Amino acid sequence: MNLDYTPEQLAYREEVRAWVDANRADAPALHGQWTDTAWIAGRRAWQGALADGGYAGVTWPQEWGGQGRSPVDQVIVDEELVRGGVPNILDYIGLGMLGPCIMAHGTSEQKQRYIGPMLHGDEIWCQMFSEPAAGSDLAALRTSAKAQDDGTFVLDGQKVWTTNAQFAEFGLCLARTNPDVVKHKGLTMFVVPMDTPGVSVVGLEQISGDAEFNEVFLDGVVLGPEHVVGEVDGGWACALTVLMNERLSIGRDVTGFRMDVDRFPPPIAADAHARRDPEVRHRLGDASVDLLAVRFNGLRALTALQQGQVPGPEAGLAKLTMVEAATRAADLVVDVLGPSALDPTSEWYHVVSYLPGFRSAGGTAEIVRNTVGDRVLGLPPEPRSDKGVPFSQTRSDGAVEAR
Amino acid sequence: MNLDLTDEQRLLRGSARDLLAGRGTIAAAREAITDPTKLPDLWSVAGEMGWAGLLVSEDHDGVGLSAFDAMLVFTELGRVLASVPLLGHLTASVLADRADGALAAVLADGTRRAAFVAARPPGDVVDGWTVERETGTGRVPAPVLAADGTLTGATAWVPDAPGADVLIVAATREDGSPVVVVVEAGDASVREERTYDATRSVGHLTFDHSSARELDGLGAGDLAGAWYLAQSLLAAEALGAVETALEMAVTYAKDRMTFGRQIGSYQAVKHQLVDVLKARENAYSLIVYAGLAHQDLPEELALAASAARAGAGKALDLASRTCIAVHGGIGATWEHDAPLIFRRAQISRRLLGGTDDATDRVAERVLAGATT
Ligand SMILES: Cc1cc2nc3c(=O)[nH]c(=O)nc-3n(C[C@H](O)[C@H](O)[C@H](O)COP(=O)(O)OP(=O)(O)OC[C@H]3O[C@@H](n4cnc5c(N)ncnc54)[C@H](O)[C@@H]3O)c2cc1C
Numbered sequence: 046m047n048l049d050y051t052p053e054q055l056a057y058r059e060e061v062r063a064w065v066d067a068n069r070a071d072a073p074a075l076h077g078q079w080t081d082t083a084w085i086a087g088r089r090a091w092q093g094a095l096a097d098g099g100y101a102g103v104t105w106p107q108e109w110g111g112q113g114r115s116p117v118d119q120v121i122v123d124e125e126l127v128r129g130g131v132p133n134i135l136d137y138i139g140l141g142m143l144g145p146c147i148m149a150h151g152t153s154e155q156k157q158r159y160i161g162p163m164l165h166g167d168e169i170w171c172q173m174f175s176e177p178a179a180g181s182d183l184a185a186l187r188t189s190a191k192a193q194d195d196g197t198f199v200l201d202g203q204k205v206w207t208t209n210a211q212f213a214e215f216g217l218c219l220a221r222t223n224p225d226v227v228k229h230k231g232l233t234m235f236v237v238p239m240d241t242p243g244v245s246v247v248g249l250e251q252i253s254g255d256a257e258f259n260e261v262f263l264d265g266v267v268l269g270p271e272h273v274v275g276e277v278d279g280g281w282a283c284a285l286t287v288l289m290n291e292r293l294s295i296g297r298d299v300t301g302f303r304m305d306v307d308r309f310p311p312p313i314a315a316d317a318h319a320r321r322d323p324e325v326r327h328r329l330g331d332a333s334v335d336l337l338a339v340r341f342n343g344l345r346a347l348t349a350l351q352q353g354q355v356p357g358p359e360a361g362l363a364k365l366t367m368v369e370a371a372t373r374a375a376d377l378v379v380d381v382l383g384p385s386a387l388d389p390t391s392e393w394y395h396v397v398s399y400l401p402g403f404r405s406a407g408g409t410a411e412i413v414r415n416t417v418g419d420r421v422l423g424l425p426p427e428p429r430s431d432k433g434v435p436f437s438q439t440r441s442d443g444a445v446e447a448r
Numbered sequence: 449m450n451l452d453l454t455d456e457q458r459l460l461r462g463s464a465r466d467l468l469a470g471r472g473t474i475a476a477a478r479e480a481i482t483d484p485t486k487l488p489d490l491w492s493v494a495g496e497m498g499w500a501g502l503l504v505s506e507d508h509d510g511v512g513l514s515a516f517d518a519m520l521v522f523t524e525l526g527r528v529l530a531s532v533p534l535l536g537h538l539t540a541s542v543l544a545d546r547a548d549g550a551l552a553a554v555l556a557d558g559t560r561r562a563a564f565v566a567a568r569p570p571g572d573v574v575d576g577w578t579v580e581r582e583t584g585t586g587r588v589p590a591p592v593l594a595a596d597g598t599l600t601g602a603t604a605w606v607p608d609a610p611g612a613d614v615l616i617v618a619a620t621r622e623d624g625s626p627v628v629v630v631v632e633a634g635d636a637s638v639r640e641e642r643t644y645d646a647t648r649s650v651g652h653l654t655f656d657h658s659s660a661r662e663l664d665g666l667g668a669g670d671l672a673g674a675w676y677l678a679q680s681l682l683a684a685e686a687l688g689a690v691e692t693a694l695e696m697a698v699t700y701a702k703d704r705m706t707f708g709r710q711i712g713s714y715q716a717v718k719h720q721l722v723d724v725l726k727a728r729e730n731a732y733s734l735i736v737y738a739g740l741a742h743q744d745l746p747e748e749l750a751l752a753a754s755a756a757r758a759g760a761g762k763a764l765d766l767a768s769r770t771c772i773a774v775h776g777g778i779g780a781t782w783e784h785d786a787p788l789i790f791r792r793a794q795i796s797r798r799l800l801g802g803t804d805d806a807t808d809r810v811a812e813r814v815l816a817g818a819t820t
Contacts, residue, residue, distance in 0.1 A: 046451055046516065048740055054449075117449050310818035320815050321573055327804065330811035334758045337751075337810075338730035341451075341737045348451045362726040414719040422698050422721055424712035 048344070050117075057114075058121045064098050065129035072131035076395070079257040080248060085212050088135040092166030100126075101134050102144075102164045109148060109160045116350040127303060138209060139163045139170030141294040143217045146234075146286045150275035155236070159215070173204040173218035173237065173261055174284065180206070180405075181412045183219070184229035184281065185431075185439070188263060190220035192277070198222070200235065200243075200266040210246045210259040213239050217287070218263075219280050224437040231436060232280035236272045243267070253398035254389070291407050292360040293350070304367055304396075306336035309374040312382055319381045328377045335370035339363055358420045361413035368410070372400045451736050453520075460517055464524035467497060473528040473647075477788045480531070480646035487647065490532035494558060501556025503538050504545045508552035515677055516739030519684035523735075526688025529792055531647035535681055536563030536608025539674045540616040543628055546670060547663035551614070551630065560613045565591075565606050565653060567618035567626075568801050569672040569750075572812050577620055577671070579603040580801075582652060591619045591655050593627050599660040602653060607678075607799060609633075609651035610640035617660070618671045626668045629660040645795040676753035678800055680738045683753070683760035686796055687731050690760070693767035693789045694724050697774040704776075711774070720770050727763035734759040751813035754806040761796065761803030768793040 050058070071094060073087030095101040096110070103119040105111020112118070126133050134140055144163050147155055162168040179186035188202025200220055210216065216237040223231030237244060243266035248256035275283045310329065319325045342363040346356055375396050379386045386393040404410050418424045431439050453461070471488055479486035494500050502518050504510020518538055525532060537555065540562035544552040554560045567577040567590035578587035582604040591601025599619055609615065615631045635658040638651045698721055701712030711717050734756040741752035768790040772779035779786045797803045 046453065046457075046736070046740060047744065048449055048451075049744075050449060306814065307817070310814045314815045314818035323808070326808050326811035326815075329814065330758065330807035330809070333810050333814045334734070334755045334762070334807065335730060337737065337755045338733045338759055341733035342729060344449070345451050345733055345736065347449065351449070352452075359725075359729065362722070362729055366726060366730055411715070411719070414722040415715065417725065418712075418718035418722045422712075422718075422725060424698065424701060424718050424721065425710045427713050427715070428709070 050121075054117060054121060057118055058125060061100065061122055061125040062129070064100065065125055065131060068094060068098070069129055069131055072129075075130060075132050079209075079255050080211060082212070085135070088132060089166040089169070091132060092134045092136060095134055096165045101166075102140055105140075105144070105164070106148070109144075109156065110164045116347055120347060135166055136163065136169045136209070137294065138172050142287045142290045143170045143172060145290045146217065146283050147236075147274060149286050150234070150283045152271075154271065155274065159236070162214075168214040169209060169212055171207050171210040171213035171216045171239075171261075172287065173207055173210070173216040174287075175206045176203060177205050181409060183284065184232065185436075186219060186221060186232070188218070188220040189224070190222045190233055190235065190268075192222060193267075196270045198233075198235070198268050198270070198272070200237070200263045200268060202263050204261040204263070206249070206258045207246075207261045208258045210239065210261050211248055211256065215239060216244075216261065217274070219284055220263075221436065222280075223278050225435050226278075227433060228431065228436040228439070229281040231278055232284070233277050234274040234280040234283040235268055236274060237263075237266065237268065241266050241268070251398070251402060253395055288408075289355060292356045292358075304336070304371040306333050306340060308371075309333075309336075309378055312378050312386075316381055325377065325381065328373065332370045332374035332377065335366050336374065339367045339370065342366070358413075358416045361408060362417060364407070365410055365413055368400060368404045371396075375400060451740075457517060457520055460513075461520045461524060464497070464521045465527070467493065468524055468528045468530055471528070471530075473530045474785055474788060477529045477531070477645075477647045477791075478782070478785075481791075484642065484646060487531045490530055491558065491561065494532050494534060499532075499534060500537060500558035500561075501541070503542050504552045504556035508545055508549045508556060510541070510545065510552065510556035514739070515680060515742035516736075518677075519680055519735060519739055522681045522684040523688040523691075526685035526792075527692050529647050529689065529692075529788055531649065533561060533563070533608035533611065533649055535678060535685075536606070536612060537561055538681065539564035539566070539678045540614075542677060543616050543663060543666060543670055543674055544630075547628070547666050548630070555614075561611065562614045562616055563606060563608045563612035564674055564678065565603050565609065565615050565617040566675050566678055566800055567603075567620075567671065568805065569668070569675055571809065572816065576624060577618060577626055579618075580605045589620065590626075591617060593619045593621055593629055593660055593662065594657075595622065597660060597662075598657040599629055599631060599655040600657055601655050604652045605641070605650050605799060606653050608649050609638050609653055610649050612638075615653070616663070617655075618674070619660070626671050628663040628666040628671060630663060631655065631658050631660045635659050643795050645791040647792065648795050648799075650795075650799070672750070675800070676738075676749050677742070679753040679757040679806060680735070680742065682796060682799065683731070683738065683756035684735055686760040686764040686793075687728070687735060689789050689792050690724070690728050690731060690763045690767040693764075693771040693786070694721065694728060696786065697721055697724070697767075697771040700775055717774055720774065724763070724767045724770050727759075727766050731756070731760040731763040750809060751817075754809035754813070757806035758803050758810060761806070764789075764793045765797060765803075 077084035100122050102111035103114045107113040176186045190198045190200045218235045218237045222233040243264040245262045247260045250256050313319050419426050498511045501510035502513050506512040541555045567579050577590040579590050617629050637654040640651050704711045738752040738756035741749040771786045
């Protein structure tokens with residue numbers, strides 16, 4: 046058991062650090078508004094610079110422009126970017142989740158066409174899965190993709206909470222090609238160029254007032270068969286690959302929010318009274334215990350990854366702990382600093398505003414508990430009224446028609 | 449970077465688990481509530497297995513293993529609620545090993561049994577080395593070694609003190625500087641206290657001009673190290689009990705039917721069990737951190753060991769109560785095993801400063817880290 050880095054890893058860290066030092070002047074601000082086109086342009090260019098330096102797609106196979114390096118090297122890059130105070134890649138959704146899906150399920154033409162520009166940030170991707178009536182119950186989605194006689198598909202429907210759609214060139218979209226089978230057997234994954242006629246994106250303001258995610262309307266969007274990823278009606282397998290890769294990225298801090306144990310003590314330490322107050326100390330200690338556990342949960346997961354194991358559903362538990370503990374710690378910081386810490390100019394405004402939604406992003410706390418209970422503890426699943434029922438026989442609200 | 453157990457560690461853990469299985473320790477934990485003589489004698493087993501000398505160097509006839517190895521054994525002890533006075537002995541043996549080879553050697557083979565009489569290291573708010581009182585939240589100064597070589601003072605709730613042959617005491621000189629002294633058990637007054645958890649041996653100690661021998665060359669660092677070792681061992685022991693509670697409750701949740709369904713299919717039950725698993729995962733991660741700190745990160749030991757103690761303590765509180773709750777009425781009966789884990793949790797959380805003190809220490813360390 047050790048935390049030691051190999052000489053190669055130490056050398057790699059030096060190399061990354063030197064690169065960050067040499068290129069820092071070109072980096073955009075760490076934080077900005079997600080609707081600020083100038084900042085986004087800066088983030089794209091910065092991702093391009095990272096890719097040219099070999100610091101995007103660190104673990105991707107070399108065949109697709111990645112570095113073929115270990116997960117530890119990815120952590121080294123992440124840490125050095127945080128240390129340098131510069132942003133990571135912009136398209137963490139594409140590189141972290143969607144690219145790996147295309148690599149696993151796409152045709153060689155698709156890989157040739159999409160992977161390179163994705164890596165360099167020339168083309169940004171968004172994940173078009175959730176819908177107004179299908180989030181946790183993703184397979185109940187209703188966006189339809191009707192096959193035409195000429196081999197094309199026509200997509201109609203609506204996606205929602207689509208992060209980065211406001212500037213994305215492509216979306217990976219799950220839609221229903223066959224309503225007459227059980228819900229997850231009639232889905233197909235499509236590549237949607239966001240400038241296709243019939244695609245419209247409307248920003249959704251979040252708690253902070255910023256608009257990171259969007260509604261995406263699909264209105265008679267025509268896509269050729271070359272846009273299908275994987276098999277027609279085989280989209281659920283692609284979606285599972287995306288969700289599995291989402292777990293891989295859970296421990297990574299790509300958003301720059303850094304909900305780490307070191308994040309919260311400084312404002313309390315700076316307050317001579319608060320730092321001796323037993324109640325404040327108890328709350329800080331309690332949250333810090335959990336945030337330290339999150340740090341070492343991550344290192345344990347990294348050990349498993351290095352040995353070629355894939356992260357299981359239990360990876361979601363670390364996210365639950367992180368959100369819960371960071372929420373308690375952030376509340377404490379604001380209690381100590383006072384209500385002015387909730388002014389939009391304060392860094393805590395963003396942390397406090399981000400956490401309640403983050404609890405649901407990538408699977409709500411309840412869904413994580415259901416999945417871990419079923420798959421890790423082996424507890425019996427809940428009865429489902431739509432089990433084995435063709436999608437077309439379920440009501441529009443998802444319930445099964447009375448028969 | 450590798451946080452996996454080594455093959456040797458897996459072997460150590462496996463042999464401990466095998467050895468403890470089938471000894472009826474859990475049933476004994478219940479019988480001993482009314483009749484303490486019902487506890488099986490595990491001390492001789494500990495001697496045979498080399499556990500008594502686990503942390504004594506090979507130079508002094510010990511096994512020379514690491515703190516993390518001892519923590520692995522403690523998890524197995526905790527898993528079956530075993531009653532064996534190793535918490536006091538192992539921490540004491542580490543101090544003896546550094547200063548008195550002859551003493552270390554007789555502790556290593558188990559011919560003499562030691563107990564460490566701990567003191568909490570000074571903090572940023574409370575200065576000085578302090579010990580527990582029998583009742584009340586305040587702490588009192590550690591026993592004092594007078595210029596004439598005698599020790600005077602009192603320490604309450606000392607794990608494994610009853611029946612120990614020799615006490616290794618965290619004390620101070622009259623000027624408040626820390627010192628480690630050896631007191632023969634016969635030279636102190638040891639009053640055994642039967643507690644809510646019959647497997648836990650604790651005593652209240654009084655030293656009244658007791659003759660004491662200083663262990664030369666040991667100081668604040670060694671005493672703090674022994675305190676944090678004890679915190680780590682308690683954490684590891686709690687983890688084992690958490691795992692037993694979770695296993696018991698999950699098994700029952702798959703078995704028990706209400707309203708035509710297994711109770712484990714109800715989210716209200718399932719989510720409680722997942723929260724115990726979450727606490728277990730967190731506790732194990734912190735125990736790994738503490739193990740690493742003992743080995744490689746001395747400057748983080750206070751933080752890591754305290755976090756492990758607090759995290760595992762929280763996990764045990766949650767696991768033991770959840771285990772009872774998931775069992776419904778049967779869980780609240782004398783005959784059931786779930787309350788034995790609850791008894792374990794109730795005493796463990798209050799020993800050696802308690803989980804709250806460990807939590808405060810974590811706050812102290814992260815605040816200190818933010819200041820420098
Ligand atoms: C910041 C953010 C970014 C996001 N980005 C994207 C994105 O880029 N692309 C994308 O496709 N989606 C994205 N999402 C959507 C996210 O995946 C969904 O919000 C999430 O899956 C929950 O779905 P929902 O919003 O429909 O809530 P619902 O599924 O309607 O859930 C509502 C409530 O009911 C509970 N609930 C639902 N079902 C159960 C059940 N079986 N048992 C117990 N409780 C249940 C939930 O836990 C929740 O509390 C994002 C969300 C957020 C907050």
